[in-house]
Amino acid sequence: MFKKKLYMVLSLVMLAAFVLSACGGGEAPAEEVAVEAPAEEAPAAEEAEAETEEEEVAEEAPANPGLAMDAAAVAMQFWSDDLYEESIIFMDTEPINPDAPVYLQSLLDNKVDTSQYKMEPPFDICFSNAGVNNQWRVTGYVTMREQVEQLRAEGLVGNFIHVDAEGSDEKQITDISDLVAGGQCDVLIISPNTSEALTPAVEQACEVLPTVVFDRGVLTDCPTTFLKTIGGYAFGYDGAKFIVDNLPDGGNVLALRILPGVDVLEQRWGAARKVFEEAGNISVVGVEFNDYSGPKTKTIVSDYIDRFGYIDAIWMDAGGPAVAALEAYEDLGLDFPVMVGEDQMDYLKYWKEMDVTAIAPTFPTFQWRTAVLAAVMILQGEPVDARWVLPQPHVTQENLDQYYLPDMPPLYYALSSAEDMDNWPDVWKELDTTVYKDVIE
């Protein structure tokens, strides 16, 4: 008997430890009561009812209750009013070289002389990559490698040494110093995992080699060129503006974010939040993290539809699970909301086939090939922009047919601008990152 009691106590302690470690605790009374004496649940339910009534009153006010949620906070260390304003201007800026293909266009003329780096081809290019750990990066990486193959065929590129940091700052810092010390590189391309942590490593590389940084930035202007499309502010602004323009007065909005604390995602959300706050005629009823998960997104959206009867618009900081959100409406037999996704093919397909009122802001994957082309330009002594701002087109109802390619796989990102490449479209149908050779004989 004593032993049995001991087991009970032990299991309790163990479970308490489990729960604490799993979720960090919290309080929610009512439930224990329910386990012991279910019949006594009634008063608790009445209380609950009173609570929701209060909430409904609050909703009638024009405020944005969702913006008061924890998930709605913007990490201010990643926010800059100046860059936000500038991004909005860039969205309407004509490129200085409109005749060039989109992946070589530039919105800001700030050329630097690179004649000091000029050398004879073939060039050996090194690439320190933050990771190939999501489909955006897979599409970008394949596009980049195909660009390398084409430059190899032209005799411009020799070795292309790719080192994958697998999403780790520490590994990428080591990778960069190994590449710099190795002496195999004529130029170094870096796609930083995070901005702050990688800055010293990039500074170290700048002293030895011409460097190209793209996608996420670093906190130094030492790279020969830093290139990306307009960026997160424009992405967030674009979708939010579309919602504000297309929603009737008093329409409600659910915002879905992947996770907090990533600079580009904070900027996307920060910009959207600003648009929603300034709009005045719509109500953000919730901001939730969806972990980039389809099932979780579908559950959250269904929950919000349950709670508010209908959600008029959904804003997302990344479009991966956009189709899952729309499926929630489809399965419930409801009309589709005003939708913000991204340029993933599954979303464009759903949009086209189901006739959704939708937009797809983009962070185009074509910048991956621009990085290689910029590296080659530097070694040829051609001037490049110190800060190379590429255009950032978006997919709208008007140009949907241009970007929706029924033959491409669901996880292909439409803005790779790879249509002019030799192996188009077969290679992008497979999106196999393992077939490329770094070192050629």
Added chain:
Amino acid sequence: MTTLEKIPSRQMTGILVTIWKRVKKIPPVYLIFLVIIIGVSYLNPNFATLNGMLLFLRRASPLAILAIGQLFVVASGGFDLSQGSLVTLTVIGSALIIYNNEENSYIAIMILLGIGIIIGLVNGVVVSYLKVPSLIATLGMLLLVKGGGLYWTGGAPKGYLTENWRYFGRGFIENVPVFGRFPVAVIVFLIVVVIMTILFHKTNLGKQILAIGDNPRASQLSGVKVKLIRIIAFLISAFLSVVAGVMIGGYGGTSILAGEGLEMQSVSAVVIGGALLLGGKGSVPEVAIGGLTLEAIFSLLNLLGLPKPYRDAVQGLIIIGAVAYAAITSKRRD
């Protein structure tokens, strides 16, 4: 009222006591479920419709199926913490095998069921023959499967789940009399409940599992093949995890987080379903309702507008509360 007044008060109490005794015999999980369903229906009238109920069942089915699998292990005196990672593996592994080609869908499900059986087998063998406590063995398996899955897919979900693969979690059978359209997931759920109820309550296997959970030494002495039965319990749990994985992926699509935290939810559901956490007692229908109840509690919390972290907190309180309740009532009986 007049008839009531004529009954002497002592007789009246007698009737109440009989009613109370009858009520007490109903497993508490049914009452809890009922109360929560009423609460949810009150807050969201759509829920109380036939269609609303079916959609709720569709969403809750995977968790209930996982809970039934967990029951087999818990009733035999163990835990299976590898369930959630196996769900994830099912989703991302299938997407990889299918690779955008509809014809591969059923092959993918077969392969994953095979992998599930192997994982269950390994869990069972490690626990039975290597004498590793199930908590540690399946925790190790959780990490192994998670890491293996990420390695297999290269960290990002590749490929896509086609519509025919997703049919089991998302599809509807149209034009069903009375119901209109009936979710396939609910049919899968009902089939699992029926088969597992028979297996657990009507066969020797179920009795032996309960015997092992109650007292492994005694059951071994009375001729139960403890090791074999334990292995079968883990096998069933892993198999049902793959089934739940197919339904979860079917419901919402690919995600490397599809199964995150589900093992704790299924343990909670088992506890709500009135099974003893240290084994020896449990019922398949009650645990199935336990799974539905947990999902209904999540719905209730959502309708009350409580933030998501409350879900975890509530689960914790449920587990502690239910175990404490079981301890107190068993003490009374002694």
